Amino acid sequence: MFSAIIRRIERLYDPFADYGDEAPPRRPVAFARWTLKPLRGALFVFAGLSLSVGAIEVGIIQLIGALVDRAAAGPEAFFADHWSLMLALLILAGVARPIIVTLQGALMSLGLNPGLPQTTIWRLHRHSLRQSLGFFQDDFAGRLAQKEMQAGAALYTIVTDTLNAVGMLLAFVVGMTLAMAAVDWRLAIPSVLWIVAYAVLLRYCLPRIRDAARNRADVRAGVTGQLVDSFSNIATVKLFAHAAREEAAAKSSLKAYRSASFRVGAEITRLRAGLNLLNAALMVSVTWLAFEMWSSGSGVGMGAVAAAAMFAFRATGLAGWIAFTMLSIFSEIGVLEDAIRTLTPKLKISDAPDAVDVDSASGQIRFDNVNFHYGRDSGIIDDLSLEISPGEKVGLVGPSGAGKSTLVSLLLRLYDVEGGAVTLDGHDVRTLTQDSLRRQIGVITQETAMFNRSALENIRYGRPNATPEEVIKAAERARAHEFIGDLKDFRGRAGYDAHLGERGVKLSGGQRQRIALARVMLKDAPILVLDEATSALDSEVEAAILETLEHLMRGKTVLAIAHRLSTIAQMDRIVVMDQGRIVEQGGHDVLLAQNGVYARLWSRQSGGFIGADPQLAAE
Numbered sequence: 001m002f003s004a005i006i007r008r009i010e011r012l013y014d015p016f017a018d019y020g021d022e023a024p025p026r027r028p029v030a031f032a033r034w035t036l037k038p039l040r041g042a043l044f045v046f047a048g049l050s051l052s053v054g055a056i057e058v059g060i061i062q063l064i065g066a067l068v069d070r071a072a073a074g075p076e077a078f079f080a081d082h083w084s085l086m087l088a089l090l091i092l093a094g095v096a097r098p099i100i101v102t103l104q105g106a107l108m109s110l111g112l113n114p115g116l117p118q119t120t121i122w123r124l125h126r127h128s129l130r131q132s133l134g135f136f137q138d139d140f141a142g143r144l145a146q147k148e149m150q151a152g153a154a155l156y157t158i159v160t161d162t163l164n165a166v167g168m169l170l171a172f173v174v175g176m177t178l179a180m181a182a183v184d185w186r187l188a189i190p191s192v193l194w195i196v197a198y199a200v201l202l203r204y205c206l207p208r209i210r211d212a213a214r215n216r217a218d219v220r221a222g223v224t225g226q227l228v229d230s231f232s233n234i235a236t237v238k239l240f241a242h243a244a245r246e247e248a249a250a251k252s253s254l255k256a257y258r259s260a261s262f263r264v265g266a267e268i269t270r271l272r273a274g275l276n277l278l279n280a281a282l283m284v285s286v287t288w289l290a291f292e293m294w295s296s297g298s299g300v301g302m303g304a305v306a307a308a309a310m311f312a313f314r315a316t317g318l319a320g321w322i323a324f325t326m327l328s329i330f331s332e333i334g335v336l337e338d339a340i341r342t343l344t345p346k347l348k349i350s351d352a353p354d355a356v357d358v359d360s361a362s363g364q365i366r367f368d369n370v371n372f373h374y375g376r377d378s379g380i381i382d383d384l385s386l387e388i389s390p391g392e393k394v395g396l397v398g399p400s401g402a403g404k405s406t407l408v409s410l411l412l413r414l415y416d417v418e419g420g421a422v423t424l425d426g427h428d429v430r431t432l433t434q435d436s437l438r439r440q441i442g443v444i445t446q447e448t449a450m451f452n453r454s455a456l457e458n459i460r461y462g463r464p465n466a467t468p469e470e471v472i473k474a475a476e477r478a479r480a481h482e483f484i485g486d487l488k489d490f491r492g493r494a495g496y497d498a499h500l501g502e503r504g505v506k507l508s509g510g511q512r513q514r515i516a517l518a519r520v521m522l523k524d525a526p527i528l529v530l531d532e533a534t535s536a537l538d539s540e541v542e543a544a545i546l547e548t549l550e551h552l553m554r555g556k557t558v559l560a561i562a563h564r565l566s567t568i569a570q571m572d573r574i575v576v577m578d579q580g581r582i583v584e585q586g587g588h589d590v591l592l593a594q595n596g597v598y599a600r601l602w603s604r605q606s607g608g609f610i611g612a613d614p615q616l617a618a619e
Helices: 002-010 028-071 078-112 116-129 133-137 141-183 185-232 234-239 243-295 302-343 404-411 434-439 455-460 468-477 481-485 509-523 539-553 588-594 597-603 614-618
Strands: 365-372 381-388 393-397 419-424 441-444 527-531 557-561 573-578 581-586
Touching (some): 028 078, 028 141, 116 141, 116 302, 185 302, 365 404, 381 404, 381 419, 393 404, 404 419, 404 557, 441 509, 455 468, 468 509, 509 539, 573 588, 573 597, 581 588, 581 597
Parallel strands (some): 393 557, 527 557
Antiparallel strands (some): 573 581
16 A cells, blocks of 8 residues: 555656746746646645644644643543543544654655656756757856756745645644633733744845845856866866966855855844744743733633643744744745746747748758848848859858858857848748758858767767667768777777767867768758868868768758868859958859959968968968
C-alpha cells in the first residue's frame, strides 16, 4: 500500500507536458499562476494538510487542558471516567498527526520537489530559447542559466513554505483564540493584540527584506557571470598574463555581494528583535492573566491555565518558525522578481500568428529597399536592394563594418528589418516560421559553435535523424574523420563518442571548422551561407575543403562572405559593400576591369587578405 501511494504521488503530473507558448507574465503573482496551473490539485491537497496539522495541534492542547482539570479531582477512577478524552488524545496525537505530517512530507518530497522547480525552469527555458540573438549578446550565458535555476528553486520555496506556514499558523492561531475566548473572553485579548502586532511587524520588515534580497540576488548573479566569463576565456587570461586582473575583478564583485548581504542581515536582525519582544509579551501576559483569573476565583480552572500557557508557548514557537519562513519566502520573492525581470522581456522576434512553414525552398532571395540600424538613427544597412536567383553563387566583400554579416542575419531573421523586406521565394521571411526558414539555410561562420557533447552529436546537429554512417560520411567529406578517430576525453570516451569540451575547447580552430563543415554538409540545405568558412584552416586543408565545398555548392543558392578574395573569385557574382550600401557588383574580371573598390581591395591583398599594407604586398 505504501509503495502504491508513493507511485501515485510520483505520477501526479508531468512537468514537461506541452503547456503552449504563452509568454510568462512579468509580475510575480501572475507568473506563479502561469507556472503552477498544472499543479493546482496537488497544491490544494497540500494546503488542506497544513490546515489539518494546525487544527490538530489546537485540539491536542485543548484535550490536555481538559484532562488536567479532570485530574485535579484525584486519581480515583480517572481512566474509567475519562477514557473517551484519553482515546481522543491518542487518536489525534498518535495516529492522525503522524499520518497527515507523513503525507504532507511525501507530497513535498515526491510530488512538488521533483516537479515544481523543473516545471518553472522548463517553461522559462523554452521562452528564453525563443528570444532574439541580441538578448543573449547583452548578457552572460552563465548568468541567464543561473537565473533560470534560481527562479525554479525560489518559486518552490515560496509556494511550499507559504502553504505550509500560513496554513498551519492560520488554523492554530484562529483555533487558539477561539479556545481561549470560550473559557473567558478576556483570555483572548493578548492573543488578538499579539496577532495584530505580529502582522504589523511583518508588514514593516518583510518588504524591506524582499528589496534587499532582490538586490543581493542580482549582485550574486553578477558574481557568477564574472567568474564564468573568466573561466570561459581562460586561454586569453593566461596568454595576456592577467590572472591578477581577473582576481581583482572577482574580488570587486564579491565585495559588492558582501555589502548586499550585510543589508539583508541588518533587516533580518531588526525582525528578530521585534519578534523576540512580541513573543515575550505574549508569554508573560497570557500566563499572568490566566493565573490571575484562576486565583481570583473567576471560574477559570487549572486546566485552562495549563492550556493557555501551552497555547502561548506553542504560538511563540510557531511565530518564530513562521516569521523566518516568511523571511525566506520574501527573500525568495526578491530572487524570483529579479529572475522574472531578466528572463521574461517581450520577444523581439516571434512568429506571426498566421506564419507558414516552408518545406523546400528554391533559393530565390531578395533584399528589397532594406534598412537596418540596430535601433539607432542611421548606419549599418541603408536602402539596400539585392536579388539572388535560385542556384546563383554570390560573394559578399567589403571592409569590416560594411554590413555583410548583418545582411546574412536579416536573411536568417536573427533580426527584423527596420524598413523594406527580405523575401525567400517571394515570401517575406516575417510571414514564415523561424524554424522552417532556418532549416532551408546551412550556415558556416568564422566563429564555430561546438557543444560539450560527443563529436557524433555535434555533427548530427545538422540533421538529428541521420544515421551514424551518414555522420561518418559527412565527416570524411569535411576531412574531419581522421582526427575524430584520435579523440579521447577525460572519461575515456573515444572517437565519435568523445566529448569536445565547452565550446569545443579540446579542438584546434581548424578542427572545429571541419566539424562545422561536416554538420552543414549533413544538413544539406538548399541555401548555403559561408561567413569566412575556411579562415581557420591551413592552406593544405583549405585546398581540400574548397574542393568539397565546390561539390556541396552544386545546385544550391550560395551567399559567401570572405576577406580572402581568392576564395570567392570564381563566384557567379561578387557584390561589394561599403557603409551599408552596394557600391559595385559583377564577376571578378569585370570588377577588376572597372578599377574601382574591388580592384583596390584586390591590389592591397597579401596572401589573399583584405587590408594588407600595399608596401608589404609589393615586397
